[in-house]
Each structure stands twice: as structure tokens, then as C-alpha cells.
Amino acid sequence: MRQSSDIPDSPAKPxxxxxxxxxxxxxxxxxxxxxxxxxxxxxxxxxxxxxxEDTRTLRHLMEIHGVPLAGRQVIAYHDHSGEGQLxxxxxxxxxxxxxxxASEAGTPLISDPGFELAxxxxxxxxxxxxxxxxxxxxxxxxxxxxxxxxFLFAGFPPAAQGARRDFLAxxxxxxxxxxxYESPKRLAALLAEMARTLGGGRxxxxxxxxxxxxxxxxxxxxxxLAADFAAREVKGEIVVLVDRAPPEVASExxxxxxxxxxxxxxxVKDAATxxxxxxxxxxxxxxxxxxxxxxx
Numbered sequence: 001m002r003q004s005s006d007i008p009d010s011p012a013k014p015x016x017x018x019x020x021x022x023x024x025x026x027x028x029x030x031x032x033x034x035x036x037x038x039x040x041x042x043x044x045x046x047x048x049x050x051x052x053e054d055t056r057t058l059r060h061l062m063e064i065h066g067v068p069l070a071g072r073q074v075i076a077y078h079d080h081s082g083e084g085q086l087x088x089x090x091x092x093x094x095x096x097x098x099x100x101x102a103s104e105a106g107t108p109l110i111s112d113p114g115f116e117l118a119x120x121x122x123x124x125x126x127x128x129x130x131x132x133x134x135x136x137x138x139x140x141x142x143x144x145x146x147x148x149x150x151f152l153f154a155g156f157p158p159a160a161q162g163a164r165r166d167f168l169a170x171x172x173x174x175x176x177x178x179x180x181y182e183s184p185k186r187l188a189a190l191l192a193e194m195a196r197t198l199g200g201g202r203x204x205x206x207x208x209x210x211x212x213x214x215x216x217x218x219x220x221x222x223x224x225l226a227a228d229f230a231a232r233e234v235k236g237e238i239v240v241l242v243d244r245a246p247p248e249v250a251s252e253x254x255x256x257x258x259x260x261x262x263x264x265x266x267x268v269k270d271a272a273t274x275x276x277x278x279x280x281x282x283x284x285x286x287x288x289x290x291x292x293x294x295x296x
Contacts, residue, residue: 019046020129021096023089023121025108027133028057030237031211033064039131041065047100049092050074053113054104061102077101079113086120093126105237107135111155111181137179140207140239143217147244150176157182157190164190168197178242184208184234191226194242198222203243209236250279252289259290 024043029035044050044058045067052058055074062069077085093099101114108114108130121128137153152174158164171178182190187206194204200223208216214236218225222242258279262271272290276283 018048019043019098019100020127021093021098022127022129023093023117024098024100025114025118025128025130026100026102027107027131027135028061028102028105029211030105030134030136030139031209031215033061035134035211036061036065037131037133040133041067043100043131044102046098048072048097049099051077051089051099051101051117052104053078053102057104058102077113077117081113086117089117090120090124090126093121094124105134105136107133110135110137110153134211136181136207136210136237136239139210140205140241141177141179143207143210144177144205144241145219146177146203146205146241148177150244151179152176153179155181157186159186161189161193164193165197168194172198173245175244175247177244180240180242182238182240184236184238187234187238187240188226188230188232190240191222191229194240195222195226198242198245200226202245205241207239207241208234210239212236247280250281255279255281255286255289256293259286259293263290263293 019042024047026040026043027037028040044062050058050069050072052074053076055076059069059074075085075089077089089099101108101117103110103112103114106112109118118128141148141151152171154167154171157167157180180190191204191206200221202222204220204222204225206216206218206225206229208214208218218228220228255275258275259271262274266274268287268290272283272287275281275290276286279286
């Protein structure tokens with residue numbers, strides 16, 4: 001069955017018709033080269049211009065899958081490209097060219113310099129599409145065994161100790177699985193700081209070299225993982241996942257304070273219901289406290 005996209009469904013091959021004008025983001029493998037999608041190969045084969053965070057990586061990937069370069073431009077776009085390169089790419093799209101942008105590995109814009117390009121294309125009202133595919137954060141979440149109904153991708157933590165501590169503190173109470181990328185050289189320091197800032201008893205998962213030969217998934221509390229990785233020499237790409245914060249247990253003082261506010265405008269019954277739902281505590285307990293306070 002045909003997809004709604006104008007991009008053909010057939011595998012990439014010489015002679016494949018050109019893709020529509022605009023910017024087309026292409027997700028690339030995070031390890032195993034065969035994780036490329038057929039649509040991604042179609043985009044790479046049919047685009048007028050190829051753009052990449054790392055042009056060497058893109059050329060190698062195309063060689064592996066037999067996608068001919070056929071004399072097309074290959075333009076680098078990365079963190080240091082500058083405004084001139086950005087305007088050059090916008091100009092090509094405005095001329096009606098189709099551009100395929102490939103990240104170095106994974107899904108574009110996930111810790112990737114393509115964000116500025118996407119924002120500029122959107123602001124200019126130019127066409128843009130994405131061919132979905134591999135993403136280390138989602139792959140790690142799938143393997144982690146941690147709750148996946150709500151998650152927060154936080155990117156790379158700061159390298160400096162103080163900044164890293166403040167950064168982690170922002171997520172301490174977040175009710176979602178936390179996902180971070182980290183350098184193998186800084187992993188031990190990150191885990192130690194996480195144990196101090198987020199709580200050593202929280203469950204966490206370390207995913208290393210996903211989809212590659214030496215893929216490894218380590219699970220445990222932050223305290224145990226920090227102790228384990230402190231003595232290890234680690235290599236490869238790292239994803240760190242941390243379970244959501246445990247729900248706060250409301251104290252009697254906090255219940256009484258919430259009731260005092262609620263009772264100013266509500267009946268005892270309504271105030272007890274409101275506070276029990278807000279603080280996630282027994283309504284029976286809250287109602288008893290509310291009765292006592294209303295009779296004072």
C-alpha cells in the first residue's frame with residue numbers, strides 16, 4: 001500500500017526519481033549499518049544536495065548501501081558552520097532544490113546541530129520533512145525496563161562539577177524517566193553526582209554501545225552503579241536512564257496548611273476531597289483533620 005509521502009517506497013537504486021523540493025532530515029544508524037530504513041536510502045539517493053554533520057560518515061554509509069554520489073554536492077553543516085553556511089542552505093531550498101540532511105548517528109536534532117537549520121527553514125516557511133529511524137535515547141528506553149509512559153530527554157550534562165550538580169537538581173522531582181547522554185570519560189563522575197543529588201536508591205540503567213558488537217546494559221541503583229563504574233575503564237557511546245522520583249509523602253503539617261487554604265472557600269467535604277486528590281493522601285485521613293480544624 002502506498003504511503004501518503006511523495007517519496008517512493010522502492011529501495012534506493014540508480015535512476016530513482018527525485019524527491020520533492022525542501023529539507024529532508026534523515027535518521028542514520030547508531031551502530032549497525034543495516035538499521036538504515038528504505039525511505040532513508042530513497043531520500044539519500046534522490047536528493048539534489050547532501051548535507052551532513054560529518055560528510056565522511058555520510059559518504060561511508062552511502063558506500064555501504066550502494067547509494068551513488070553521482071557528482072552531487074556534499075555540504076558539511078555542524079556546530080561551527082556559522083551563519084553563512086546556514087544562509088547558503090536556505091538559498092538552495094528557496095531555489096527549489098531538495099536537500100537531505102543526515103546526522104552523524106541517530107535521529108537529527110537529538111543533540112545535533114541540525115536544530116538551527118530546522119528552525120531557520122520553519123521560520124522561512126520552506127518545506128521540510130523527516131524520515132524517522134534509529135535514536136539512541138529511544139533504543140535505550142526500550143531496553144531499560146524503566147517506565148516509558150512519560151520520559152524526559154535531558155541531553156549531555158555540563159562537564160563542570162558545580163554546573164552538573166545544579167543541572168541534575170532541576171530534575172530531582174520530575175515524575176518521568178530521565179534520559180541523558182554522557183561521555184565515557186565523565187560517566188563515573190556523573191553517576192557519583194547523580195547518587196548524591198537524585199538519591200542513591202533510585203533505579204537506573206546504563207546502556208553502552210547500543211546495536212554494536214559490545215552492546216551492554218547495566219541495571220541497578222544509582223549508588224550501586226556509581227560504585228561499579230568508578231573502578232571501570234569505559235569506552236563507547238553511553239546513555240544513562242534514571243527512574244522517576246518517588247512520590248513525596250505529605251506530612252500532617254502540609255495537609256493542615258493545605259486544608260486551611262481550602263476551608264477558606266470550600267465546605268469541609270469539598271476541602272477534604274480537594275486536598276486528598278492534590279496531595280495524593282487518604283481522603284478519610286484528610287476529612288478527619290478537616291473536621292478537627294473546622295471545629296476549632
